[in-house]
Amino acid sequence: MNNSDYENYIKLKDQLNIYRRQYYTEDAPTVQDFEYDRLYQELLKVESAHPEWVTNDSPSQNVGGAINSAFPKFRHEIPMLSMDDVFSLEESQASAERIKKFVNQTDVEFNLELKIDGLALSLIYENGRLVKGSTRGDGFVGEDITPNIFQIDDVPKTIPLKERIEVRGECYLGKDSFAELNNKRLEDGKSTFANPRNAAAGSLRQLDSSITKSRHLQTFIYFVIEPENYGLKTQSEALKQLQEWGFATNNQNRVVNDFKEVQNYIDEYQEKRLDLPYNIDGIVFKVNDFKLQSLLGNTVKVPRWEFAYKFPPIEAHTHLRTIEWT
Numbered sequence: 295m296n297n298s299d300y301e302n303y304i305k306l307k308d309q310l311n312i313y314r315r316q317y318y319t320e321d322a323p324t325v326q327d328f329e330y331d332r333l334y335q336e337l338l339k340v341e342s343a344h345p346e347w348v349t350n351d352s353p354s355q356n357v358g359g360a361i362n363s364a365f366p367k368f369r370h371e372i373p374m375l376s377m378d379d380v381f382s383l384e385e386s387q388a389s390a391e392r393i394k395k396f397v398n399q400t401d402v403e404f405n406l407e408l409k410i411d412g413l414a415l416s417l418i419y420e421n422g423r424l425v426k427g428s429t430r431g432d433g434f435v436g437e438d439i440t441p442n443i444f445q446i447d448d449v450p451k452t453i454p455l456k457e458r459i460e461v462r463g464e465c466y467l468g469k470d471s472f473a474e475l476n477n478k479r480l481e482d483g484k485s486t487f488a489n490p491r492n493a494a495a496g497s498l499r500q501l502d503s504s505i506t507k508s509r510h511l512q513t514f515i516y517f518v519i520e521p522e523n524y525g526l527k528t529q530s531e532a533l534k535q536l537q538e539w540g541f542a543t544n545n546q547n548r549v550v551n552d553f554k555e556v557q558n559y560i561d562e563y564q565e566k567r568l569d570l571p572y573n574i575d576g577i578v579f580k581v582n583d584f585k586l587q588s589l590l591g592n593t594v595k596v597p598r599w600e601f602a603y604k605f606p607p608i609e610a611h612t613h614l615r616t617i618e619w620t
């Protein structure tokens with residue numbers, strides 16, 4: 295073993311862990327997402343060549359980040375997992391093919407969803423009333439932020455369902471609210487947030503829930519725990535049911551069967567993303583049928599039935615790009 299390769303690997307792992315702490319725990323990253331993604335993919339490549347070097351403090355073995363101990367801890371009954379990222383159409387096609395092969399079916403339907411650039415949250419309702427709100431934390435133990443969840447206008451405080459249910463989604467700050475917040479902070483001589491995702495995380499993980507209320511956070515709920523318990527058969531059906539129960543859902547999802555439709559959806563939202571009122575950083579591919587999802591199951595860190603295609607980073611100049619009408 296070439297010692298310097300191992301030393302470089304350890305340096306890369308330690309650097310990524312510093313970036314994760316800044317992003318997940320301090321809500322104040324010092325690198326752009328695409329730079330983090332690039333280094334993370336480099337770590338994965340080294341680890342697949344040297345699996346014997348991998349230890350459980352590696353970013354590849356953990357989801358999310360450490361929690362802020364000021365909040366009560368909340369252990370998730372079912373871990374809040376993350377998702378593997380792919381960075382090209384070809385890779386997304388290969389991932390889709392791998393899934394089809396795993397279930398030995400050629401016509402697997404995928405539900406495509408916009409990947410909202412926010413932070414994951416979990417909501418629990420008992421007898422139709424909101425009783426618990428928590429962050430993902432490290433995927434197993436998150437922060438109990440229930441008082442703050444009650445300050446988010448689009449989170450229903452009651453739903454027309456008597457059974458106990460847990461739903462999950464993304465908390466985000468719209469682009470306009472983000473600009474207003476940062477302008478106000480500038481006027482008050484305060485530091486500004488790097489991007490809407492960090493502003494949302496900083497606002498949701500506030501100890502003073504009146505500050506959370508002032509930040510106009512929003513949510514998109516996209517996940518029902520044990521959906522079969524509510525007679526739901528597919529992810530697209532679950533999104534409709536969530537909306538009927540009163541949750542804020544993102545209706546730009548699309549059920550697709552073949553790769554041409556995937557390409558159309560990705561092209562369409564690569565274009566539209568600058569005009570959307572919220573940040574997205576990719577597209578989430580989910581096997582639509584819940585029975586197939588159960589067949590695929592989860593790995594230690596990510597479900598096998600979903601993955602994310604990440605858009606290339608928005609270069610500063612593209613904002614200024616004039617559209618050449620052909």
Ligand SMILES: NC(=O)c1c(N)nc(OC2CCCC2)nc1O[C@@H]1CCC[C@@H]1O
Nearest residue numbers: 375376407408409410414464516517578
């Ligand atoms: N950010 C999103 O818009 C998004 C989405 N539309 N759908 C999912 O599905 C979950 C289901 C099980 C694991 C991922 N996750 C999303 O975001 C994840 C949550 C945690 C890390 C990513 O942000």
